[in-house]
Amino acid sequence: MQRSGSFILVAQIVVTVLVCAFLFVPAVLSVSAGVTANYFQGVWKSGVTFVWIGEVWRLYADTIFLSLEVALATLVVTLVAGVPAAYVLHRHPGRLTRALEEIITLPLAIPGLAIALALILAYGTYGDFRKSSLFILTGHVLYTMPFMVRSVMAVLAAMDAVTLEEGAASLGASPWQRFRDVVLPNVRPGILAGALMVVTLSIGEFNLTWMLHTPLTKTLPVGLADSYASMRLEIASAYTLFFFVMVIPLLVLMQAAAMFSGAASGSAGSRR
Numbered sequence: 001m002q003r004s005g006s007f008i009l010v011a012q013i014v015v016t017v018l019v020c021a022f023l024f025v026p027a028v029l030s031v032s033a034g035v036t037a038n039y040f041q042g043v044w045k046s047g048v049t050f051v052w053i054g055e056v057w058r059l060y061a062d063t064i065f066l067s068l069e070v071a072l073a074t075l076v077v078t079l080v081a082g083v084p085a086a087y088v089l090h091r092h093p094g095r096l097t098r099a100l101e102e103i104i105t106l107p108l109a110i111p112g113l114a115i116a117l118a119l120i121l122a123y124g125t126y127g128d129f130r131k132s133s134l135f136i137l138t139g140h141v142l143y144t145m146p147f148m149v150r151s152v153m154a155v156l157a158a159m160d161a162v163t164l165e166e167g168a169a170s171l172g173a174s175p176w177q178r179f180r181d182v183v184l185p186n187v188r189p190g191i192l193a194g195a196l197m198v199v200t201l202s203i204g205e206f207n208l209t210w211m212l213h214t215p216l217t218k219t220l221p222v223g224l225a226d227s228y229a230s231m232r233l234e235i236a237s238a239y240t241l242f243f244f245v246m247v248i249p250l251l252v253l254m255q256a257a258a259m260f261s262g263a264a265s266g267s268a269g270s271r272r
Contacts, residue, residue: 116211
């Protein structure tokens, strides 16, 4: 029995190491290629250089800043529209609510290229709007809104929001005060989880953005694809390094914020 348990433990460790290697080895190779003078000669023969990083910054810095701007704007729009929408859908269950929820989550079942094509057919004739980054922002909001709504609704379903609101109403709180002072603090973990998904998906979204972008509104993934197609492999790999530097710290910070919020909510609940 003890040998069987040890074998299972060793097998689990081996599988975990293999999966981690399968995920991390390509990323490490790509990053190392971005600081190699000549990837085909290898890092030992050609040496390490940061020239390619400088070239990426010179050629594609605007795509990096545009990706951050679009991601932050997408987050703001999904917060302003998605959190109240999730609250209303939770407070008023019914057939109409379920239909609206399905409509909101419909972009998840449709390929990004199809969503982009629909936006082009609907708004492509509006020249200024079509050529601006607001067109990309519209597509990103449609694509990421379900993640914010679903995350908040999951937290609302897990907590007894109705009882909390009734208690606040008995003390004379208005509907806005109940939403601001009771609902929002309790759904903070869901908001943070949704924000994490929205920002990372917006920064990394390619299919939708590739259809919606113009030569002057390239985002980071589109610029990455362009560098792979038209530049040296080292430049494209250095571009990947920029992507990692942008996304990984953001993921760590937002995950830490979510954990801190969850711990704070747990301690507040224990005190109550």
